[in-house]
Amino acid sequence: MASLSIENLYKSYGNVEVLKGIDLEIEDGGFLVLVGPSGCGKSTLLNTIAGLEEITSGDIMIGGKSVAGLPPSKRDIAMVFQSYALYPNMTVAQNISFGMEVRKVEKSEREAAIKRVADMLQIGELLNRKPGQLSGGQRQRVAMGRALVRDPQVFFFDEPLSNLDAKLRVDMRTEIKRLHKRMGTTIVYVTHDQIEALTLASKIAVLKDGYLQQFGTPAEVYDDPINMFVADFMGSPSMNLVPAVVKVDGEATSVTLKEAGGIEFDLPVHNVQGLSAYAGKTIVLGIRPEALTDPHGADRTSDQIVERQCMVDVVEPAGSDTFSILHLGGKQTIARMRANAQVTAGETTTFAFDMAKAVFFDQETTLRIR
Template sequence: MAFLEIDRLVKRFGATEVLKGITLEVEEGGFLVLVGPSGCGKSTLLSMIAGLDTISEGEVRINGRRVNELHPSQRDIAMVFQSYALYPNMTVAENIAFGLEMRGVPKAERVAAVAKVADMLQMGHLLNRKPSQLSGGQRQRVAMGRALVRDPQVFLFDEPLSNLDAKLRVDMRTEIKRLHQRMGTTIVYVTHDQIEAMTLATQIAVLKDGVLQQFGSPAEVYNNPVNMFVADFMGSPSMNLVPANIRAENGRTVVALSRANEEDLILDPGAASEKLGTVLGQDVLLGIRPEAITDHDGADRNAKTLVDADCHVEVVEPAGSDTFVVTHLGGKHVIARMRSDASVRGGQRAPFTFNMDKAVFFDPKTELRVA
């Protein structure tokens, strides 16, 4: 049985339905990330798990117990918010211990618990400082420490890193990952940053307009998106979505991409060939990630279907360990991810290698996956 169960959850504000029958299950020790654009309902869902928002329909169960009617204090959860919400007149140690003090935990136990958490978060040297004397990253650690000291059944994180600069976000992301591996506590984490989602999660739930789009492991969501929204939202740079036509040539199914002032580019769909046979003669959208289009020597040698083709290079963007190369196919800009030393120049033709093992196909009308 799942440890955290979200069963057909609905949330209405008046006549407006902001969550529309969400069902999710998280195993004990799992790390569920709720991801999606602003306004998709992920923070509302987190608040309903916490008990800060009422439930219009459905159930939330923690360790088999229905918690719909329980006060937040009775749910054995701890929440870390986007804003640190620290008491400015208290020291770090007092901020961390405050919740325990309110619960009547003896002082000796409080001191021991604070010391343990401070050691875990490597902030023992900060215990006597006030929040005003801390950096943003240090304040976020204190907020995490205040949650950790309670040893709850479930941790809830609501965009905890969004106020930090880029480097600090990476450092804190690693810290959260390390903490989860060490403690094994169930975590539900809200973010709009899909890199955070991919890095931290054991399971990802992608939301859009209050509807669950896809639920699965990071690899499943990234490599096998069920629709165009998930394909486009997950990944940076996002997946190339290229208009294509499915044809039969010499007794086999092929994918044709139009090119300006030259013949169509013909690609072998590989393993998707059989499914694409049902849409022969129809237009589809080819979904292929930038790392699946590369220079020949950088291609995955274990791939079953690699297609080489010369394409016109529009833009070359060196990015340190990689080079992003832009070409034009199907009337769209297409991004390839090549090695840093790939020999390509803007305005010239260059060989591209397409890993069609990684290609997916969508119906442009329904936006659903067809192969």
């Protein structure tokens, strides 16, 4: 196990900068998830940490020692790829032990390692099968087993679940989390799925266009987004981002929203000092769907619940929840309500806004107002 530190990392292909001054650090035994849309640079960042690609400038340290310039074989790492990369003519046991054979590890030690990871991943009955006889989930377990026998300082996972169906992806996500808890090994994990990021990570790095947008715990990234991109990207459904006008009356600050029918209403705001500088101006109110709900479903521990009447456009029952679509500030807005909430499309209903969980952004810079 080892800590991982990245300092002012740049990566260019000719004149094209792909990674632009990345700084982040994960503790020994941590689970770092690199997340972002396609083309944001997350896989390139993983490849530079693993040594599959050279960096242009900056430094990468594993266990406190610089590995910049070292080949992957000298970094004491193991990788699990999206494509599984299994040898089709070998059995599961042979696939798992192949790397050890190349390194001339003794047979007894190889067999012990195979048994250890087979028990850990519950694939003991698959050891004599070949990859063509396995399901996608089983192949992914074998690919993980091949990495686990290495006992490296850092594991790298490059979108390992993207080829699996939705249910299997959830099951494998749980297995990976359980595996990390059991081993305590440092993991760097790439995904475009922000739910994977939130459920697996001890720290999340959100990337966009080669820049690190935010780095923090899942709770920090979800509840305290630094800008509108992070607010919109993290969470499903994503955060509602609604234009609102700031009103300052003495010591009192509020934001004014406009409903679909042109009706306006105010929402009081507390403990956001920076909003007073925007008096009379339009900013962006960010509120998660679960913080906009029916009064009975609101957080009873919050002291900033504000109830307002809003017209419901569409109702979407979703089993454990009911989603109501509103139009506030000219934007489609999603409210997450209890499954049995009494709400009807085309009618006005009372909604509870939890203003303790509301955040605000500058329209032009897209940065958080604090």
